[in-house]
Amino acid sequence: MLACRQLSKRYLTERGVVAAVAGIDLDVPAGRFAAIIGRSGSGKSTLMAMIGGLSRPSAGTVAVGGTDVWGLSENALAAFRNEKIGYVFQFASLLPTLRLIDNVALPAMLGGRRASAVTYTRAAGLLERMGLGGYLEAYPSEISAGEQRRAAIARALINDPALLLADEPTSDLDEQTEIEIMDELLAVNREIGTTLVLVTHNLALAEQAEQIVHIANGAIVA
């Protein structure tokens, strides 16, 4: 499903060139739950952004389902992100001016492959599944941080992605909410069969994964 080869990301800073990710090779088979762990600043999120088509690598390739992600044209890459990848950020990433149902429906509406009514029915179903059936019309500011994160997972799933990327999705949540969010992600992985890549610095969470990738200083150490 996911294959990274010699993936690197270098930044030019005032102190010179800094390698955030340095020549990573990574394979994650379809349907697997993989966890990327490492300390803050180790390059986990940068690696995740390159895998998700959000940050162009300085070198190397990323293939998702056999498609060379960074070989795609600008519009094709946008369509690929929209259709094949679901991304859950480490912060509240809902648009504050849209209702929850609109936020969840937004990626499908941008893609424009389904009729609006079908999209909204599916968005309502996903929010229901995340336990947010009573908040379809609510705005993000009217619900808790944990609920916002669950809504973000629903949004990531709206287009049935082949790959679900979660970048420290529970970073600022309490322990109970963290467990609930992880349960939701695991359920998506096990019940739907979506490949899940989770970035975390929480070893307890990572232990639930079938594959653990340990990163330090931009390179895989274990």
Add this chain to the structure above:
Amino acid sequence: MRLLASLALQNLGRRRARSFLLIAAVALGSGVVFTGATLMRSIDDSMAVGFTRLGADMMVVPEGALTNITAALLTVEPTDLVLDADALDKAHLASVGRAAPQKVVRAEHSGVGSHHDLVDLIGIDPARDFTVQPWLKEKLNRDLRAGDVILGAGRDGPLGSQMLIFGKPHIVYGKLGRTGVGTHERGVFMSFETLEALAGSMPQQGGARPAVLAPGKVTGFLVELAPGATTLQARFAVLSAVKGAKVVTGDSSLSGIRQGLAALLQGILALMVLMFASMAVMVSVLFSAIVTERRGELGLLKAIGARRSQMVGMMVAEAVIATGVGGVLGVTLGVLVMRLYERSLVYYLENIGVPFVWLDLSRTVAVAAAAIVLASAIGALGALYPAWRASGRDAYDLVRGEG
């Protein structure tokens, strides 16, 4: 896309204070542009009427003709001498701006006024005339045509009524305002065609009809100088080019005022263009800052699969909505200001006899539409570049607030 348009609208609603200030700034700018452009055009038109009412700068008549130099207005007097109607056209004089030919016949027993009343029948070319028609106080709602006459202020006759001249029926097309100049007060004005058609009905005086009634002949020309030209230059040019002509000049200070005010108006117009350009720059800077502030949102949209065109479209739509609303409010504000202007200064000017010609409705609507479209275009252009630039960045950089 409806959702993106609604997102654009909601973004405006979310930041109410900023949206309000932006709309107010654009409203103020487009209001000034709309009011300024409308008033400038109106003032321009009014000046054109006002200045032409001041009459011609000089008069070209046959040598030996009697002339009547009035302080207020140059007018052609009846004479047996004539000039060729194309004498000035053929000379192509750079110092001559406009030249209005006239045919003047003083007639007795014409049927106009009392039996022995001497009536000046004055033929004008409606397309070239600039000294008679500006004085029209009232007229029929159509162009002057054959068989129509315009009455001087000293003559009676309701608009549209029939008037017999040498037994031939004519329609009273319009009436002039008071000029204080005899010819204008007592004259009966008509097109060359109408005057020439009277030749057959006119009793012959001294065995011949007036020579000026022959086609291609005129009594004289009323001349307006070209911009920047002096009466001296024009006088020498005319005298050297038109044989047997005499040049009579009016008050030269009026020519100077006319030319000076026209230049001033152009200067004010240039200032307005400058102001409009600075408004465009201000809006661009503002939208550049707005796009920078919204990098996170743009990054998020990009991350979930928004195409570059969709992201730019959303930002541009937001800008166009804000500046378009500003444009509409500005035009509304401008209309209110002009109503105020009409009730104060214009009312005063008209009371003291200074004409103020408002731009007609269709041109006013066109200026209003242009002001709104320009305001929206400024918004679109102001947002386009920063949005295009930001949408080209990596989604990850945008989400992290970089780029």
